[in-house]
Amino acid sequence: MQHPYIKEEHKIFRRTLQRFLAKECLPFYEKWEEDQMIPRSFWLKMGEQGYLCPDIDIAYGGSGVDWGFSVIINEELERVGSSLIGIGLHSDIVIPYISTYGTEEQKQRWLPLCAKGEMITAIAMTEPGAGSDLANIQTTARLEGDHYIVNGQKTFITNGIHADLVIVACKTNPQAVPKHKGISLLAIERGTSGFSRGRKLNKVGLHSQDTAELIFEECRVPKENLIGIEGEGFTYMMEKLQQERLIVAIAAQVSAERMLELTIDYVKSRKAFGKSIGQFQHNQFKLVEMATDIEMGRTFLDQLIAEHIEGVDVVTKVSMAKWKLTEMARNIATQCMQLHGGYGYMEEYEIARRYRDIPVASIYAGTNEIMKAIIAKKLGL
Structure with missing residues (x-):
């Protein structure tokens, strides 16, 4: 059956991607599963070929193509193995928060690096005591001068070990009614004071996909790292x-x-x-x-x-x-x-x-x- 969103250029792209994966991914995938980590070198190779964030604007390092190309990338990665799902999370789940709600300065600072594979992203919603009930997350971020002070813990975070930039859901107004109105999104970068990784989690499956705990203890995040409007995170x-x-x-x-x-x-x-x-x-x-x-x-x-x-x-x-x-x-x-x-x-x-x-x-x-x-x-x- 012909996919209704697929054109000839998509078919050519799929064949090129399949050849790339046959050379750069498939022969090594079982070793990555044994090592329980996909190497950053593979991310860089994906970025070099334009297989990361293809739908973001050319001005920010993307190709500006339609989302059908992203569908093809996700399909072909899954055909190799499910542990590659962190790449789709980076390109098609995390990056859209920045490209849609981010400031021009944020886009220029982060998106080109993300498209190259030099900056890997994650999104941190789930907590030890809050999964599906996002309105009741306990991670807080209080504004002090030019910084938010973040305290809390996140778990089951895809790309948690590799991530250089994590979009964190946190309570900037714990007294908000209804509760979800107090949630905001902050982008926290690797090396930020008070940000550390907990365990790399040992999962039943998805062995080479890095999943981790993230810990924030009096973590100082510049207020310029707020994604969108405060209180609109939910x-x-x-x-x-x-x-x-x-x-x-x-x-x-x-x-x-x-x-x-x-x-x-x-x-x-x-x-x-x-x-x-x-x-x-x-x-x-x-x-x-x-x-x-x-x-x-x-x-x-x-x-x-x-x-x-x-x-x-x-x-x-x-x-x-x-x-x-x-x-x-x-x-x-x-x-x-x-x-x-x-x-x-x-x-x-x-x-x-x-x-x-x-x-x-x-x-x-x-x-x-x-x-x-x-x-x-x-x-x-």
Whole structure:
């Protein structure tokens, strides 16, 4: 099926990116998983080729292209492995806060470095005691003269170890009513006094994607690092979370497609009782069911991407896609591992990695239960 947002230049771009990843990423990915870190050198290579932040304006180091190019980058990175999701977070989740709400000085100072891969970004919302309930974050930022003094702790932060610039959600007005009106966003740079990293978190999956705790103790942040307007941070996050959830849905869809591809190849070659296990009707029916779910997911997702690029309000549909496609991918991972038999439980088989990488997609960027609550509200329930 032809994606409605794909043109010939996108196809050429995809082929070029695939060649780049085949040379610079795929041969090293398993080693990165063992080392539990994607090297900064790969980020720099991505930046050199224009694969970071392609949609930001040329004046700030981007290519000024449509978001379809970002979709292709996220898809091809996911086909290599889910641990590369931090790159999409950098380009398509964090950078839009700066390009949309940042001052001209902030854009000129940070965006060119981000596009080159010389500055890696993260966004810090989640806290040890506050995940989905963002209005109740406890990290505070009080203004003293020309600086905000930040105190608090963040956890589960993607790119937490590598990050040179972190956009931090904090309470600038703890007495605000309603609570979310007191939340602001501050950009905190590596080396800022009072900013330190906690543990690099040991996860079930996504082994080479660095996830960390961030600690702020009387951290002095110049007031010029405020993103947008004080007190509007919650509104900004609610707006930008739509693209974040779409990125997660894209990754889940591609992961499901890859797992089916791996499994079809496996059942054709694996023999049992004198024939390939792909010839058994039960297995055929399982594969047919998965292929149908994947095809329907891709059709819905592509239309959703096209609407997002056109600027249509996709809050309801993107919430549907996020929960439905991540649940689909998790179910497919289970079934594909089962069809691999004992080999599916072996680390040398890609399906094992996919099986442990996919479950978190139903948790981050808002749990699937939160997605259903959003949809229910949009339905007037």
